[in-house]
Amino acid sequence: MFRMDYSHGKWNEPEIVPYGPIQVPPSLSTLHYGQTVFEGLKAFRNRNGGINIFRLDKHAERMKHSCERVCIPTVDNETFIEAVETLVDQDRDWVPKARGTALYIRPLIFATDSYIGVRVSENYSFLIITSPVAAYFKEGLNPVRLMTSGSFVRACPGGLGEAKTAANYAASLLPQVEANRKGYSQVIWLDAIEGKYIDEVGTMNICFVKDGALITPPLGGTILPGITRDSVLQLARHWGMTVEERRISIDEVMSSIEDGSMTEAFGTGTAAVISPIGEIHHKGKSAIVNEGRIGPVSQKLYDTITGIQYGEIEDPFGWVRTI
Ligand SMILES: *Cc1c(COP(=O)(O)O)cnc(C)c1O
Numbered sequence: 001m002f003r004m005d006y007s008h009g010k011w012n013e014p015e016i017v018p019y020g021p022i023q024v025p026p027s028l029s030t031l032h033y034g035q036t037v038f039e040g041l042k043a044f045r046n047r048n049g050g051i052n053i054f055r056l057d058k059h060a061e062r063m064k065h066s067c068e069r070v071c072i073p074t075v076d077n078e079t080f081i082e083a084v085e086t087l088v089d090q091d092r093d094w095v096p097k098a099r100g101t102a103l104y105i106r107p108l109i110f111a112t113d114s115y116i117g118v119r120v121s122e123n124y125s126f127l128i129i130t131s132p133v134a135a136y137f138k139e140g141l142n143p144v145r146l147m148t149s150g151s152f153v154r155a156c157p158g159g160l161g162e163a164k165t166a167a168n169y170a171a172s173l174l175p176q177v178e179a180n181r182k183g184y185s186q187v188i189w190l191d192a193i194e195g196k197y198i199d200e201v202g203t204m205n206i207c208f209v210k211d212g213a214l215i216t217p218p219l220g221g222t223i224l225p226g227i228t229r230d231s232v233l234q235l236a237r238h239w240g241m242t243v244e245e246r247r248i249s250i251d252e253v254m255s256s257i258e259d260g261s262m263t264e265a266f267g268t269g270t271a272a273v274i275s276p277i278g279e280i281h282h283k284g285k286s287a288i289v290n291e292g293r294i295g296p297v298s299q300k301l302y303d304t305i306t307g308i309q310y311g312e313i314e315d316p317f318g319w320v321r322t323i
Contacts, residue, residue, distance in 0.1 A: 002087045002128035005112070006073055011126070014083060016090060019129060025114045029121050034166045036110035037066035040270050041227075042102040042133075043088050045095045046311030051088060052320040053105075054270075054309050056081050058227045062164065063107060065225075069163040071120045072109050080107070081321075087128050089323050099310065100135030136272045141294045141302060143278025144267075146201060147184040148250060149175050154199060154222075156192035161199070161222035168224075169203070176202070184281060186267070190250060191222065197247045204267030204275060205229035208253065209297045211261050213242035228268040232301055234317060241297075250282050257287035264295035274302040 004014040030036045041059045044052045060080035067074045075083075084105060088095070095103040107128045111121030152175040155161025160168055175187045186202035198217055200206055205226040208215045214236045219225050236243050256262035257280070265277035278292035289295075307313035308320060 001130075002083045002107075002126075004075075004079075004083070004126045006124040006126070007122070011073070011075065011079070014079070016087060022125075022127075024112070027114045027116050028111075029113045029115055030110040032116065033111075033118055034170075035070050035072060035121055036108065037063060037070060037072060037163060037165050038106060038108040039063045039066075039164060041084075041105045042270055042309070043095055043105060043130075044102050044309045044311075045097050046322065048311070050311070050322045051092055051095050051103075052309060052311050052322050053084065053088060055227050055231070055319050056084055056321050058230070059084075059107075062225060062227065063109075066163040066165055067109065069160060070165050072111070072124060075109070075126060083107075083126075083128055085321070085323050087130065091130050092323075094130065094132055096132045096134075098135070100306075102133055102309075104131050104133045106130070141274065141276050141298070143276040143289070143292050143294060144185045145183070145279040145281070146186050146188050146277055147179050147182060147281040148188045148283070149190055150178075152187070153192040153195075154189040157221050159192075159222070162219065162224060164224060172203070188250070188280065188282075196249050196251070198250060198253065199223050201267045201275075201277070204269035204272070206277075207232060207266055207268060208248065208262055209264035209295065210256055213244055214297070215244045215246065215248055217247060218245040226268055228270055228273060228305070231305055231317075231319065232268050232274075235301060235304055236297075238316070253280065254282055254285065254287050257289055263290055264298050265289045266298045266301075273305050274298050 001019045003017055005012050039059050046052050060077040064074045109124055109126045112123040112125050113121040179187045188201050189199040191197040191199055199222050233243055267275040276294040276298045277289055280287050308315045
């Protein structure tokens with residue numbers, strides 16, 4: 001694993017050390033107050049045996065924004081990129097070969113002060129760990145069943161929603177467990193103020209295809225700026241599709257699935273890339289999207305993004321760095 005510590009106002013020498021437990025005091029401030037951020041990205045083995053890292057610079061940039069929101073000293077992009085590349089290069093034999101598999105890369109930074117008072121920590125650790133991961137969907141892209149978040153909210157304006165920080169995920173666990181108990185796989189998060197507009201789905205961004213246009217909620221503080229989301233929007237624009245980044249209400253979604261104008265819905269994220277939505281349940285009513293099957297836009301986005309990741313098709317946007 002990669003390790004670099006922060007003390008006396010600066011990041012110290014980076015090193016690569018064997019993966020293993022780290023000893024921490026019970027007073028470690030992160031354990032109490034959650035001053036921590038993370039990232040999640042993947043490396044893929046291409047046909048020539050090289051390793052493709054997807055949108056590394058964008059992940060470096062996002063980690064910096066997450067750090068700023070929770071008062072963690074930032075790591076500059078070059079250091080982040082070099083850290084990931086050096087570690088993945090050293091771990092190259094761990095990058096699995098089968099199509100659909102990848103090496104998952106998890107950078108994280110956490111406060112390491114041994115101090116019980118609530119304050120900005122003076123010490124931090126930046127670690128990067130990796131793990132081979134299997135194909136996300138074993139039998140093709142299986143549409144998921146979702147329900148709206150009821151009385152729970154994930155993020156409110158001015159809160160932490162756009163930072164990849166621990167608190168957001170702690171807040172999402174109970175609603176997720178309750179959705180599972182009711183037979184749904186994920187929660188659709190509605191906005192915290194009116195409980196009306198769609199923010200995200202589980203730990204993914206959400207997109208819809210309505211009257212041939214791609215619609216996704218705008219980034220505005222409560223939504224995590226997904227890099228898969230950004231890739232999807234760039235591709236859709238590149239193909240000449242109409243792209244609307246606008247607020248979309250759950251009522252509009254339910255009624256336009258019903259009247260047939262909304263033909264596809266899907267989540268986007270590094271883990272699954274595209275996760276088709278087959279059913280949405282809201283206030284006692286269910287709407288079935290595209291007869292519960294994956295639609296053509298979702299399939300084309302999935303094929304194109306994964307094709308670029310594995311180096312099978314041209315990468316017109318410079319998304320991949322090969323090592
Ligand atoms: C990480 C994450 C996403 C997806 O981001 P990607 O960069 O596409 O993986 C979306 N929503 C939440 C809440 C996330 O944590």
